[in-house]
Amino acid sequence: MTSARTAYVLDTGPLSHFAEAQWLGVLKILLKDYDAVIPDVVAAELREGAPQHHHLYSVLAADWIETVRLESPAHLTAFVHYERQLVGRDGRKNMGECGVLALAESLPGAVAVVDDRVARKAARGRPVELRGTLGLLCDGIRAGLLTVSLVSAVADDLLISQYRLPFGPGGFAAWADREGLC
Numbered sequence: 492m493t494s495a496r497t498a499y500v501l502d503t504g505p506l507s508h509f510a511e512a513q514w515l516g517v518l519k520i521l522l523k524d525y526d527a528v529i530p531d532v533v534a535a536e537l538r539e540g541a542p543q544h545h546h547l548y549s550v551l552a553a554d555w556i557e558t559v560r561l562e563s564p565a566h567l568t569a570f571v572h573y574e575r576q577l578v579g580r581d582g583r584k585n586m587g588e589c590g591v592l593a594l595a596e597s598l599p600g601a602v603a604v605v606d607d608r609v610a611r612k613a614a615r616g617r618p619v620e621l622r623g624t625l626g627l628l629c630d631g632i633r634a635g636l637l638t639v640s641l642v643s644a645v646a647d648d649l650l651i652s653q654y655r656l657p658f659g660p661g662g663f664a665a666w667a668d669r670e671g672l673c
Contacts (some may be wrong), residue, residue, distance in 0.1 A: 496562075498526040500595040501556070503536045503587040504654070505624045510546040512648035513562045519555050521631045527556045528601075530566075530590030534558045561590055569593035569617075576613040585610065595619045606655075624649075625656065629672040639664050639673060 498524050506529070509515045518527070529537075534551070541547040550556065561570055570593035577585035588610035595603035596619040605611060606623050614621055622630075628645065631637035646663040650656055658666040667673040 496524070496526050498528050498595075498598050498601040499622070499627075500591045500598070500601055500603050501527060501529050502591045502603070502607070502610075503533050504606060505545070505604055506533075506537070506550045506556075507540070507547060508649050508652045508654040509645075510549045511544070511652040512645070512654075513546075514645045514648060515549055515553065517631075517637065517645055519553070521562070521627055522555070528559050528594065528598075529556055530587075530594045531558055531560045532590035533587045539596075541603075559594055561593060563597065565597035566593050569596045572617075573610075573613055577610060588613075592617070592619055618624055625667075626672070629667060632667075632673045638650045639667070640669075642673075 500612075501518075505518070506515070509518050512607075537547045537551050538566060541551060569587055573589035573592045574586075577589055579585065585607070588605060588607055591603050591605055591616050592610060595601040602620045602622050602647060603614070604622050604624065604627060611621055611623075623644075628637065629640045632639060632642060643661070643663040646656060647660050650660055656663075
């Protein structure tokens with residue numbers, strides 16, 4: 492990465508579900524003024540899943556998302572910290588989250604887009620800024636890039652793709668109002 496712009500480091504989950512729901516363009520709009528990046532471990536997860544989940548090819552082909560190798564000492568040190576806390580016995584679970592948190596922690600001003608509760612907990616007390624998918628969508632509403640009705644449609648489609656959200660179908664607007672987010 493050569494840009495001085497803020498980087499948003501995206502996890503596999505949001506990318507996969509936005510692509511499956513055919514709303515990947517919404518993320519592109521939200522991140523148009525930022526660098527959208529994924530660590531190489533997220534790219535590997537996407538490549539591995541693409542033959543069974545064809546929507547992942549659209550993420551891999553997105554020219555606005557840059558893949559960054561975790562190779563610097565800062566990347567690797569942070570990755571090991573998260574790996575010790577998050578990786579399951581199979582040695583694979585949560586590798587993407589480890590990479591996202593490590594990359595965001597080691598890039599000045601970067602923001603990790605992670606919804607996984609366990610990964611967010613592992614980042615407590617670490618020098619990493621977190622943003623959830625719903626927070627990112629609400630940021631887009633406040634910035635005038637998205638409308639509440641559009642985000643409601645996105646949220647409903649994410650729910651159809653089995654994405655876990657704190658409300659049911661048709662519930663985004665009431666939830667956002669109750670939480671004071673939009």
